[in-house]
Amino acid sequence: MDHRDGSVVIGSGGLRLRRWREEDLPALLEAYEDPAMRRWLATQVSGADGAAAWLEAQRRGWATGTRFAFAVTEATTDEGRVGEPLGNIVLKRPDPRNDCAEVGYWTTAAARGRGVASRALTALSDWAFAEFAEQGLTRLELMHQVDNEASCRVAEKGGYALARVIPALPPDYPLDGHVHVREAPSAATLSRPADHRAEAAGTGGGPASGR
Numbered sequence: 001m002d003h004r005d006g007s008v009v010i011g012s013g014g015l016r017l018r019r020w021r022e023e024d025l026p027a028l029l030e031a032y033e034d035p036a037m038r039r040w041l042a043t044q045v046s047g048a049d050g051a052a053a054w055l056e057a058q059r060r061g062w063a064t065g066t067r068f069a070f071a072v073t074e075a076t077t078d079e080g081r082v083g084e085p086l087g088n089i090v091l092k093r094p095d096p097r098n099d100c101a102e103v104g105y106w107t108t109a110a111a112r113g114r115g116v117a118s119r120a121l122t123a124l125s126d127w128a129f130a131e132f133a134e135q136g137l138t139r140l141e142l143m144h145q146v147d148n149e150a151s152c153r154v155a156e157k158g159g160y161a162l163a164r165v166i167p168a169l170p171p172d173y174p175l176d177g178h179v180h181v182r183e184a185p186s187a188a189t190l191s192r193p194a195d196h197r198a199e200a201a202g203t204g205g206g207p208a209s210g211r
Helices: 022-031 035-040 047-064 116-131 149-157
Strands: 009-012 015-018 067-074 087-092 100-107 139-145 161-166 177-183
Touching: 009 116, 015 116, 022 047, 047 067, 067 116, 087 116, 100 116, 116 139, 116 149, 139 149, 149 161, 149 177
Parallel strands: 100 139
Antiparallel strands: 009 015, 015 067, 067 087, 087 100, 139 177, 161 177
């Protein structure tokens, strides 16, 4: 088993990032009923089977070391709902030999406007650079469709500078996309051509961005 097991927890700004669990499936389905999720996310989830398949995909990502998805939760709450997901934040490393990886996220409707996405993005980014430093990870990219202004603001708050614009590729990507970049603390600030697209609401990719 990978040493990054189910006990992985990251704390930041009153948030906790943990692995997704079976008991999260109702909250997952509720999140995907939000119109904003349907607008911005390339991957959609519906029904019990769809939710179970999504959860299995996250497990598979951890097992293969190519995708690390965390449920974003409050570290503490006065409402007796500790651990209920406020969103999803993910690190995608389809090629672990590459020094660049992609991040994506989405947040529930109830979590928006509270800084959840930017705090979770900062926590995940810090974790990724520390966790994969020995494997040479030096650069993280966040992508979103050009008209997703909220994701642009989240990226900037998380320390991701706008690096370039990807031309639209209809029909899957009807509008241009923004690529934001954050370098590891010791890495030089360099830009390189994009060779892939992201997927999700916030961004996990979204129509030009993901999750």
